[in-house]
Amino acid sequence: SQWNPDTAVHEGQVVSAQELTVLLQPLLTQNSRNLVLFLQDRLSIDDFTYFSESYGNKNPFQNVQEILRSSPSSLVLPAVNCKATRYLVSDLQESGDWKLMNLTNLNISQLEVNASNPNLLVVQLQPLSSDLKEISTLEAIAENDKIIGRVTMELQEQGIHFSVIYTALRPSRISRRTDVVAGVRRQLMAAEEEDSLSYPPLNVTTGNYTCILFYASNFSLKANRSVLIDLTNATFLTQNVDISASECSDSNTTLSLKYTNPVNGISSLEI
Numbered sequence: 476s477q478w479n480p481d482t483a484v485h486e487g488q489v490v491s492a493q494e495l496t497v498l499l500q501p502l503l504t505q506n507s508r509n510l511v512l513f514l515q516d517r518l519s520i521d522d523f524t525y526f527s528e529s530y531g532n533k534n535p536f537q538n539v540q541e542i543l544r545s546s547p548s549s550l551v552l553p554a555v556n557c558k559a560t561r562y563l564v565s566d567l568q569e570s571g572d573w574k575l576m577n578l579t580n581l582n583i584s585q586l587e588v589n590a591s592n593p594n595l596l597v598v599q600l601q602p603l604s605s606d607l608k609e610i611s612t613l614e615a616i617a618e619n620d621k622i623i624g625r626v627t628m629e630l631q632e633q634g635i636h637f638s639v640i641y642t643a644l645r646p647s648r649i650s651r652r653t654d655v656v657a658g659v660r661r662q663l664m665a666a667e668e669e670d671s672l673s674y675p676p677l678n679v680t681t682g683n684y685t686c687i688l689f690y691a692s693n694f695s696l697k698a699n700r701s702v703l704i705d706l707t708n709a710t711f712l713t714q715n716v717d718i719s720a721s722e723c724s725d726s727n728t729t730l731s732l733k734y735t736n737p738v739n740g741i742s743s744l745e746i
Contacts, residue, residue: 490552492559496566498550502638503570508593509637510573511630512564513623514708516602518643520553526613535617538624539641560642562675564712567595577715578626579736586629590636597713598626601738602695602705603647612647644708677710679721679730686723687730696746704738 490498502510527534534540543549568575573595578586588594600619603612623641630637679687695705709715710732720731732746 488554490555490559492556492562492566495552495555495559495563496570498552499567499640502640503567505638508571508573509588509590509596509630509635510567510594511596511598511626511637511639512567513598513600513619513626513639513641514564514712515600515619515641515643516705516708517645517647519647522616522647526616533613533617535613536620538620538627542623542627542639555642557645560644561712563640563642564595564597565675577713586626588630588633588635590634596626596637598622599708599713599715602703602707644712675711677714677716677718679718679723681723687721687728689730698741698744702738702740704741704744706732706734706737709734709737 523536523540527536527540567573571593573593574589576588576594576596578596578598588596600622601615603615623639627637627639677687677689678685679689689710691707691711693705694707694710695703697703706716715734717733717735718731720733722729722731734744734746736742737744
């Protein structure tokens with residue numbers, strides 16, 4: 476294993492940002508530096524047992540659990556401070572000369588990785604249902620699990636050696652059965668914080684001067700009165716958004732946001 480048994484994290488312990496940096500060092504210093512970050516909006520450690528055992532033969536974490544079983548080395552962190560996961564992408568970028576690749580469900584089939592350089596692949600998983608209906612959440616988790624399976628299978632077929640982090644920006648907020656003890660746990664899990672969740676601001680500059688700072692804890696909209704589009708991660712975390720059409724002058728200040736393939740069925744979105 477890449478981790479010493481003494482580094483085990485126990486139930487109830489919340490890993491800080493500094494501790495997370497130390498724990499991730501084996502991934503950043505190994506010879507094969509290809510790292511895949513699967514980023515979900517919310518997830519909790521007991522989701523694995525709760526959803527796997529509550530819906531009969533439906534196992535929404537089939538691919539994730541298979542990766543954990545087949546991996547020669549894995550580390551389970553029951554709880555990670557929200558600030559640590561919120562800034563994880565930027566912290567990873569600063570840790571080395573990574574080639575950053577932002578992937579969506581639409582461009583996985585065109586995935587090509589140059590293994591001669593360190594690659595950081597950030598896969599934005601679809602947000603879970605906001606109506607908190609468990610069946611909707613189950614379906615969203617199952618769909619994300621399929622995406623995880625597709626990405627890892629594609630990399631394996633290309634002969635790419637890689638490491639995987641599966642985490643979320645915040646914990647789930649659904650009711651739990653108390654008679655089930657968690658068995659398989661996810662790699663990283665965001666923990667509750669008392670302060671409100673926020674993200675690094677989107678910054679629009681003119682020369683060396685800041686013109687616009689865009690803050691939000693959630694940035695979502697509904698298209699055609701039915702399609703929910705969560706733009707929070709793309710806007711603030713990976714900043715996979717084109718702001719070049721924004722204007723800053725003495726008479727006009729306009730924030731322009733352009734997204735490519737924000738969700739299935741919508742190839743372009745401009746706000």
